[in-house]
Amino acid sequence: MSGHVLITGGGTGLGRAVAEALAGSHRLSLVGRRAAPLDAVAARLPDTAAFSADVTDPAALGEAVRAAEAAHGPVTALVAAAGISDTAPIVKTDPAMLRRLLSVNVEGVLNAVQLVLPGMIAAGHGRVVAIASTAALKGYAYAGAYAASKHAVLGLVRSLALETAKTGVTVNAVCPGFADTEMTAESVARIMAKTGRSEADARAALASNSPMGRLVAPREVADSVRWLLGEDAGAITGQAIVVAGGEVM
Template sequence: MTASKLSLQGRHALVTGGGRGIGAAIAQRLLADGARVTLLGRDAATLDATVRVLSTAVTDHGMLTAVSADVTDAESVANAFRAATAKAGPVTLLVNNAGQAHSAPFVKTSLELWQRMLDVNLTGTFLCTQAALPDMLEAGWGRIVNVASTAGLIGYGYVSAYCAAKHGVIGLTRALALETADKGVTVNAVCPGYTETDIVRDAVANIVSKTGRTEAQARAELAARNPQRKLVQPEEVADAVGWLCQPSAASITGQAIPVAGGEVMAG
């Protein structure tokens, strides 16, 4: 590989929700750039399967490992980061990708659902960032990329708890970017629109069951929000994350970048 393809050589990247979908695509991109990558997720079997699939993407200078953790549990996160650091060194690239979406009308949104959306999408980002940031500050270099959503930039009906959590992720991104701006650490968010992942497949199934539409009609309904009339692909999100992780992206911080085919015009 050329030197430009190994721009993250010597860096340890940890990707939460790394077992599938966007997280796995991000891991593959960072591996191609020469990073040592740790996948973090709840399901050890899924992580192990992804490690086997992605092992072919490991460069001569990289490595790929996995640790199991529940991002909503502080002790679980702390243990996972200790294990990851012992294997691959301090984390200097953190991608907070773990997330969960569930739809319900606001009046039927239970406190349990509300809390679960905040815990997984927002508190998980907070806990993992707190675990990684001290080593970045000590090194004087780091990249934190939060995978938010267009739901963190605009409103969507019937997912009020998810929208609130993702808006919180973007607020956290902006606040922390200011705290770390002169410390060599950048903090950004990427905001995918409807992306070809398990979350969208679940949304399609929900539309089919509740409206009687066909699967093709449900997918078309979701894709129609995108002016390009398509679902975003995980690799497209991964490319945006990979760019923000580069040394050359040092002047990009505090941004929430839509990957959504023009659905959101941020400015």
């Protein structure tokens, strides 16, 4: 086994895909708000345990991390995949929406990092990968609050990479385009509700952002994460690794 990887948002979407990609080569701890999807993933993957906690609650998350380390040993890598999305024109984006997105997408990353980073620094080795988005690198119409939250994640990653550059810890972001996940399905549903388009047309509209004309497969994102966790990625830090079919170059 190559170490203990803690994955927030590990029960669904890209977090689940990362868990599946790492299963068998790492000890895995999956953390998320909802126990059922976490337990379902953990039940079918070797050396995987599930711990329910909201990433926006530092105390609850701390309890989950301590339980995970009791089960699998010190966390050697963090994959911060917990995230939410929402859409609205800027003029209709209320403060509550922005706060909700910042709380999960940014504070959730910060909370997890603060819990596991001291141990990594003490050990002289560690990996932190935040699942950001192409929205960390560009704007999207009607997604200003989401883009703001993901830009903030990338700023956090780049700053932390500089702080830890001489410690043996690397910190990077993976920035997928629209991926074929539950979150994208929610975006499709919103497009259908607001425009009257069919599901196929709504999915095609999202896929059209990519020069490849397709959604990103979750396993393609997970493979980038797996590479960043490896020993040969030790000189890669502070980077935004784009997995988006050429949408951002």
